[in-house]
Amino acid sequence: MTRTHGVRARRRGAGVPVALLLPAALGLVFLVLPLVGLLARTPWATLPERLAAPGVLTALRLSLLTATLATLLCLLLGVPLAWLLARVEFPGRRLVRALVTVPLVLPPVVGGVALLLVFGRRGLLGGWLDATFGITLPFTTAGVVLAEAFVAMPFLVIAVEGALRGTDGRYEEAAATLGAGRWTTFTHVTLPLVAPGLAAGAVLCWARALGEFGATITFAGNYPGRTQTMPLAVYLALETDVQAAVVLSLVLLTVSVAILAGLRDRWITSP
Amino acid sequence: MSAPLLDAHLLVDRGGFRLDVPLCVAAGEVVALLGPNGAGKTTALRALAGLLPLTDGHLALGGVDLDRPSRRAWTPTERRGVGVVFQDYLLFPHLSALENVAFGPRRHGADRRAARRSAHDWLARVGMAEHADRRPRQLSGGQAQRVALARALAVEPALLLLDEPLAALDARTRLDTRAELHRHLAAYPGATLLVTHDPLDALVLADRLVVVEEGRVVQEGDAATVTARPRTDYVARLVGLNLHRGHADGHLVRVADGLTLTVADRLDGDAFVAFRPSAVALHPARPEGSPRNTWAATVAGVQRHGDNLRVRLDGPIGVAADVTPPAAAQLRLAPGQPVWAAVKAAETHAYPAG
Numbered sequence: 013m014t015r016t017h018g019v020r021a022r023r024r025g026a027g028v029p030v031a032l033l034l035p036a037a038l039g040l041v042f043l044v045l046p047l048v049g050l051l052a053r054t055p056w057a058t059l060p061e062r063l064a065a066p067g068v069l070t071a072l073r074l075s076l077l078t079a080t081l082a083t084l085l086c087l088l089l090g091v092p093l094a095w096l097l098a099r100v101e102f103p104g105r106r107l108v109r110a111l112v113t114v115p116l117v118l119p120p121v122v123g124g125v126a127l128l129l130v131f132g133r134r135g136l137l138g139g140w141l142d143a144t145f146g147i148t149l150p151f152t153t154a155g156v157v158l159a160e161a162f163v164a165m166p167f168l169v170i171a172v173e174g175a176l177r178g179t180d181g182r183y184e185e186a187a188a189t190l191g192a193g194r195w196t197t198f199t200h201v202t203l204p205l206v207a208p209g210l211a212a213g214a215v216l217c218w219a220r221a222l223g224e225f226g227a228t229i230t231f232a233g234n235y236p237g238r239t240q241t242m243p244l245a246v247y248l249a250l251e252t253d254v255q256a257a258v259v260l261s262l263v264l265l266t267v268s269v270a271i272l273a274g275l276r277d278r279w280i281t282s283p
Numbered sequence: 284m285s286a287p288l289l290d291a292h293l294l295v296d297r298g299g300f301r302l303d304v305p306l307c308v309a310a311g312e313v314v315a316l317l318g319p320n321g322a323g324k325t326t327a328l329r330a331l332a333g334l335l336p337l338t339d340g341h342l343a344l345g346g347v348d349l350d351r352p353s354r355r356a357w358t359p360t361e362r363r364g365v366g367v368v369f370q371d372y373l374l375f376p377h378l379s380a381l382e383n384v385a386f387g388p389r390r391h392g393a394d395r396r397a398a399r400r401s402a403h404d405w406l407a408r409v410g411m412a413e414h415a416d417r418r419p420r421q422l423s424g425g426q427a428q429r430v431a432l433a434r435a436l437a438v439e440p441a442l443l444l445l446d447e448p449l450a451a452l453d454a455r456t457r458l459d460t461r462a463e464l465h466r467h468l469a470a471y472p473g474a475t476l477l478v479t480h481d482p483l484d485a486l487v488l489a490d491r492l493v494v495v496e497e498g499r500v501v502q503e504g505d506a507a508t509v510t511a512r513p514r515t516d517y518v519a520r521l522v523g524l525n526l527h528r529g530h531a532d533g534h535l536v537r538v539a540d541g542l543t544l545t546v547a548d549r550l551d552g553d554a555f556v557a558f559r560p561s562a563v564a565l566h567p568a569r570p571e572g573s574p575r576n577t578w579a580a581t582v583a584g585v586q587r588h589g590d591n592l593r594v595r596l597d598g599p600i601g602v603a604a605d606v607t608p609p610a611a612a613q614l615r616l617a618p619g620q621p622v623w624a625a626v627k628a629a630e631t632h633a634y635p636a637g
Contacts, residue, residue, distance in 0.1 A: 185373075190361075190438060200386075
């Protein structure tokens with residue numbers, strides 16, 4: 013019994029061509045090796061005091077705060093946008109969907125420049141915002157949130173739109189026959205039905221916002237305590253104190269892995 | 284006679300398909316919309332529920348126009364007072380049975396406690412009180428069907444629409460559920476429209492049958508009339524009759540070139556002749572004597588039908604004949620085999636086709 017099983021298993025293993033197996037193994041090493049390097053070079057002995065250094069906590073707190081606010085902003089604007097794309101037939105829907113994904117392929121630095129041209133002091137809206145409300149966005153914490161939301165929102169919209177398309181629209185029709193208007197149907201039927209997709213999209217969005225670098229440094233600058241998030245702190249530390257950069261990176265890595273573990277059931281194990 | 288509760292002429296044009304169904308249902312009446320797949324039954328149901336606008340015609344419930352394109356009258360689904368039991372029930376998966384039933388009353392202005400109380404009453408009425416806290420995926424098909432019925436009735440709709448309410452159930456559950464559904468529909472004061480392709484559902488549950496084919500009404504009437512006097516092949520097949528159209532002259536009906544059947548009824552003009560498959564006798568050679576209606580035919584196919592075999596015959600008219608297995612063995616029935624078919628005049632039923 014065991015014997016035939018073993019033979020079959022060996023035969024199946026032998027069926028994998030080396031031409032595929034070799035690059036696959038190399039790819040895995042390529043992805044894992046840098047993380048190993050990070051762990052290997054971590055100054056474990058001085059880790060506690062380095063973590064307690066004032067700059068680290070400030071940057072981490074700012075990162076968590078801005079990523080969370082950016083995610084909330086994305087939820088507020090992105091969920092209705094996803095609903096519109098998934099449920100309403102309107103002319104130019106394909107174009108709108110393409111536009112939504114632009115920040116996904118746009119280099120973040122370009123995004124930062126574009127944000128400056130709109131929300132900067134002399135930008136399309138920035139001057140008006142400043143004159144009318146006294147609101148200045150560039151080089152502020154609010155600017156960090158804006159930059160992160162700009163880059164992260166497509167992740168949320170795409171995830172939620174996919175979830176909406178995956179649910180049976182006839183549940184919404186059933187709700188209508190029971191007397192529910194469109195808004196009540198949306199809040200009481202549609203949202204609960206897409207809750208898992210919504211949660212996954214929000215976490216993905218949050219992770220992207222947490223790691224945002226290019227758009228943030230371009231639009232919001234690099235002021236410790238105000239706009240210096242973790243990725244910016246890592247980059248800056250690398251120029252002066254490599255070990256500090258390693259410690260900061262380790263913190264970010266830990267947060268990322270924690271998210272991955274939290275999402276495991278939903279994303280990683282799905283075929 | 285008082286005006287019917289539902290008074291509609293459903294006209295819907297959808298890319299090559301045209302639905303044209305006049306439909307009236309009185310309060311307390313159950314009408315079955317019966318027809319093959321693709322006949323337009325679901326389109327009619329969606330138009331009544333307001334999930335699909337009419338192209339023309341009208342739809343009035345209790346004297347109020349819900350949809351009349353010529354007057355730009357349109358009431359959206361949520362304000363129609365039309366309850367729907369969907370084919371696959373569509374119970375909200377994130378809500379318990381109780382919350383599903385309470386959903387409608389809540390939307391109709393009941394506060395939380397009143398809605399839950401009403402939902403409890405309805406669940407008790409369909410015998411689901413002890414499953415109130417279950418999620419839809421924890422319910423069997425029959426249980427889900429009952430919750431769906433309670434959910435639709437809980438908003439006390441003037442019109443209840445049932446879309447193939449028993450189609451998703453296995454045969455045994457269907458039997459029990461059908462009897463129970465009959466009881467609930469009898470107690471329901473509003474108008475009921477039952478959409479089905481199952482003649483048994485229609486015969487058991489409905490007071491009146493409306494048969495649609497290709498978007499049009501082909502026959503309408505109570506169960507006894509429709510089953511005794513089918514007017515299309517589809518209805519004839521549903522009730523298990525051979526049906527042929529021809530020209531009558533007294534007791535003779537010419538149903539095909541070279542074949543005139545002698546019938547018991549006497550009539551003139553266009554006529555239908557119907558007879559049971561069991562009324563068709565098969566003979567290896569031309570029978571002598573008694574039956575006057577005989578013709579040469581060829582066996583096209585043989586299949587089991589209850590305790591007997593149902594033989595499909597080609598010839599001047601296509602006919603189904605039921606024979607016992609011994610008789611079949613004696614005749615050595617096989618596809619392509621020539622036989623003689625015979626039907627006694629007394630076993631035919633002829634009626635005007637006009």
